[in-house]
Amino acid sequence: MPPFDLPEGDPFGPHNLPYGVYSRTGSGERTVGVRLGDHVLDASAAARAIGSPHAPLLSRPTLNPLLAAGRTTWSEVRRTLMEAVTDPAHRAALEPLLHPLAEVTLHLPFEVADYVDFYSSEHHARNAGAIFRPGGGDALLPNWKHLPIGYHGRAGTVVVSGTDVVRPSGQRKAPADPVPVFGPSVRLDIEAEVGFVVGVPSRQGSPVALADFREHVFGLCLLNDWSARDIQSWEYVPLGPFLAKSFATSVSAWITPLEALEEARVAPPERTDPLLPYLDDTASEPAGYDLRISVALNGHVVSEPPFSTMYWTAAQQLAHLTVNGASLRTGDLYGSGTVSGPADHQRGSLLELTWNGRDPLELPDGKRTFLEDGDIVTLSAWAPGPDGLRVGLGEVSGRIVTG
Amino acid sequence: MPPFDLPEGDPFGPHNLPYGVYSRTGSGERTVGVRLGDHVLDASAAARAIGSPHAPLLSRPTLNPLLAAGRTTWSEVRRTLMEAVTDPAHRAALEPLLHPLAEVTLHLPFEVADYVDFYSSEHHARNAGAIFRPGGGDALLPNWKHLPIGYHGRAGTVVVSGTDVVRPSGQRKAPADPVPVFGPSVRLDIEAEVGFVVGVPSRQGSPVALADFREHVFGLCLLNDWSARDIQSWEYVPLGPFLAKSFATSVSAWITPLEALEEARVAPPERTDPLLPYLDDTASEPAGYDLRISVALNGHVVSEPPFSTMYWTAAQQLAHLTVNGASLRTGDLYGSGTVSGPADHQRGSLLELTWNGRDPLELPDGKRTFLEDGDIVTLSAWAPGPDGLRVGLGEVSGRIVTG
CATH class of the missing domain: 2.30.30.230 (Fumarylacetoacetase, N-terminal domain)
Incomplete structure (x- = not known):
């Protein structure tokens, strides 16, 4: 009882x-x-x-x-x-x-020090590659299987679940436009992710080994890395996404300690390419997590991304993040990258779910390609726990409002 | 007296x-x-x-x-x-x-909140384009004259002048290598920059107008954005530089208030392309700064980049950074991007000074393409002040050490 x-x-x-x-x-x-x-x-x-x-x-x-x-x-x-x-x-x-x-x-449960976002779902990376480089050969770029691609985001705009998200304005330019135009994003998207919260800092110049992941990382949360695709596609060459992502990142109000997720640990997908020693986890204890994510748009589930399909684990991400000597601080947050599974209904972004707007979602309140004002996106998840119980993750929810 | x-x-x-x-x-x-x-x-x-x-x-x-x-x-x-x-x-x-x-x-004179780095010298961007995309048409990418390209860096590894910099290790892969190799960077570089320090925060969802620059920015400092070019060229597609930059960024110990630089204000270079209204400074008071930077390697001056040649001003950078509603926090730091002037001896990186290693520098202690262990790089600068006086900027210095 x-x-x-x-x-x-x-x-x-x-x-x-x-x-x-x-x-x-x-x-x-x-x-x-x-x-x-x-x-x-x-x-x-x-x-x-x-x-x-x-x-x-x-x-x-x-x-x-x-x-x-x-x-x-x-x-x-x-x-x-x-x-x-x-x-x-x-x-x-x-x-x-x-x-x-x-x-x-x-x-917001902790003061965010640095925020890093990865790109570690093979299915997401292949979908994004196929959408943005159609007919361009292998949808995965040559570096993807060798290192967990990541970049720094804006720590100061991480907000707690329930915070309204103001639709960002910015520059966009369709290929046919002679010059960029300015205005509210018309391709506002979500990215369903898991965020990892660093507890114990490390010293500058000293990498954190794969095996020390759980000495440094306290727990995890759900994370929605809101993304303005039109702003992104115009600005991102050659230094990566900037304003397309920096306006807001939402995290759940609850941080689940890794200790509560012992029964959810699973082996990551088979490594198809040999890994450099600092990333080689083939002899390590299982470092994946079996989190069953659900993405709801205005209350209707539109996707169920399985976190267990992530190619790069949070332990590998941490080892990579620090291998150059970058130090950790208490409150560092890093996102897994969009979680997408192999099936159509397992995609973690509208970009993929609608194939860049080509195939709108049919919702009870109308069609959707990208987000409209008033839309509410809610990520929730659970993981297997002890004795057949489920471990619930705190939801992360946000509503789009006009600026 | x-x-x-x-x-x-x-x-x-x-x-x-x-x-x-x-x-x-x-x-x-x-x-x-x-x-x-x-x-x-x-x-x-x-x-x-x-x-x-x-x-x-x-x-x-x-x-x-x-x-x-x-x-x-x-x-x-x-x-x-x-x-x-x-x-x-x-x-x-x-x-x-x-x-x-x-x-x-x-x-370190202030607690760094978020750190952003821009890419706002036209000469630097053209040099980098010519080096990395030889024969690829215009060395400037199509977006460059429309917005100040920028990205987020790692706030937690900003260090004060005088702090040793541990040579980072990481993955690199020459085009001919079948797989990446791991080891200490062999193409460690500097980027001579000016850093701007935000004082007054702003509200998420509310852009900061061009005219409000001096309500928010307290002052500036010299900044060396150490860069591992071999790590960068392998990792940076498609999300931008990450480990190539995140191991250390050095700033001077002294923050010069903008009020001390009134006499150093100059008009930026002529805008060759029409600007969107939020970036249009053609009717604004001069927002460039006439800072004369000097780059010394082991005490020998190797470059004298003129900050007055920067295409995008710090006011434009701030307006762009916030135009999507991203908020500012006290302690936000943003770098100008490498400062390079039009002349050969005005280039702000070894990448440009040695044309990617092709033309080594001849120093009294030997040739240099990129940095060797023990090398000490010092940026210093001055600006015109009142009554013919010079306003000195605090130097930023760092020595490369092995990990």
């Missing part, structure tokens, strides 16, 4: 306990909470109530101090909170510390 | 007063200082000594609170400090607050 009258099999049961930062409606004070069903538990008060020494780490307006504390502490805090919510002896003390989600405001 | 026995015409006289953060040798405490000749003045103690209300803003381990305070306060603080160092009545009180530069440690 789950505690606190949670329904049997709730994906946000005591086996999950993702972390967030909330404030109670009417009070401005932010503090760390863990999600339990459709409630949030005041994590520091709960820790204090059961005599844990870690209460001060949780009595903060951001997760960063917990992130920085390192893997041993992460485990201890998690064990403490699991004990708190499962031992009936604590029930009376804890019930006043649970607040319905409807009565709290959820905030 | 300059105060405090400064030599006549010192480029770091009372007309300049760049800001930095220092600690006295043997003490760990960081505080804001202004440079006066070869000394640093304790800025908060000086403000206190003359009864200024702004002392608390300067009694911090970083410039960020001053940056956030806005243009009116920037002017007041500057006026206060100019008065302090020029009025003989204050001399006795201030002399104990001056410390020789040799007896202090200079720190």
Whole structure:
């Protein structure tokens, strides 16, 4: 019987306990909470109530101090909170510390240091290649199977789920246009991704080995890397996407600790090309994650991208990101890249789902190629957990508004 | 007669007063200082000594609170400090607050929020185009004259002048190589740039107009965007440079306030292509800066790039960066892009100076194509100031070391 009258099999049961930062409606004070069903538990008060020494780490307006504390502490805090919510002896003390989600405001759970975005789904890369370079030979570029392609994004415009996204304006130029025109993007898209949150920093000049992934990365979240395709196609040569992506990136309000996802670990797809030693994971423990993502547009599921199909793992991405000596900071965030599976209904962007607008989606409220004002996009996901339970990931949702 | 026995015409006289953060040798405490000749003045103690209300803003381990305070306060603080160092009545009180530069440690003067790098020298872009796309028609890509091309870099690896730079390792692949090889970069380069420091933030969804540049940008510094050309050429398609740049970016320890550079403002080069309204500065006050940069390799000047030749101004870069609604934060840093003038000895990178290694530089200690271990690169600069004085910019220097 789950505690606190949670329904049997709730994906946000005591086996999950993702972390967030909330404030109670009417009070401005932010503090760390863990999600339990459709409630949030005041994590520091709960820790204090059961005599844990870690209460001060949780009595903060951001997760960063917990992130920085390192893997041993992460485990201890998690064990403490699991004990708190499962031992009936604590029930009376804890019930006043649970607040319905409807009565709290959820905030960006951590201060984002640097934000990097990868491009690690082979299916996505092949789709994008086929769309943008039709008839151009192999849809994958020559470097793709040798390294996880990535680039830096804008950390300052990462926003929490529920934040409206203002349609960006910018320059675009169709091939036939003599000069670029300026205006609101007419090809506004989503990218369904998973974001990884770095806890423990590293020293500049010292790469982080593949095997040290879980010493540095605390957990993951869902991430929507909003993308203006028309702005992107005009600006991106030769230095990559810039304004097409920098206006907003949405993340879920809940960070799922990697420890909650032990049962979801799976081997990544077979490596078809030999890897350089710093990326070679053929002898490593499984570093993929079996996350079942769902993309809903105005409440209608339009895609179900399987994260287990990602070619490059988060461990490889971290090893690559740091192999040149780039240091990590607490709060660094990196996105997996758009998650697309092999099937048509597993594509993680409208670019792919509509084949660059050629094949509109038929929704109950009309056809869609790219996003219209008022559209609400929601990513949700779950992963296999212990004892046949599901581990729910916090959803990430955003609505498009005019500027 | 300059105060405090400064030599006549010192480029770091009372007309300049760049800001930095220092600690006295043997003490760990960081505080804001202004440079006066070869000394640093304790800025908060000086403000206190003359009864200024702004002392608390300067009694911090970083410039960020001053940056956030806005243009009116920037002017007041500057006026206060100019008065302090020029009025003989204050001399006795201030002399104990001056410390020789040799007896202090200079720190990264502000917490970098996001770091963006532009590509705004037409001469540099044409040289790079001619080197990488020989015989490929116009060396400038079609978008170049329509928008200031830029991309995000890694904020967490921005380091202060004097910090050693570890030669990065990474993948490279010559066209003839069947597969990429891994190892220390063999084509390590510099990029001589000017960095602009944002003080006043902006709201997500609200672009910053061209005319509001000086409401948001506090000052500038010299910046060396170290670049591993071999890593770059293999990784950069299709999402731009990543590890080739993210290992280190060096900035000078002194931030020169824009107010010290009023006499250095010049009109940018003639705009050869019509600009969209948000970038059109043809009717604006001059937004270029006449900074005379010098690049020294192991003490030998190898280039003198003139910043006045930059096609895109810092005001245009800021307007472009935010036109999609991307917000600014206090501490945002953006680089001008490599500064290269029209003449051979005005090129801001070894890539251009040696024409991709074809024409080695002849230095007293041997030939150079790209950087060798132990090499020290120093950028320095000055600008025209009031009354025929020069405004010195703080140098940015770094030495290449093995990992």
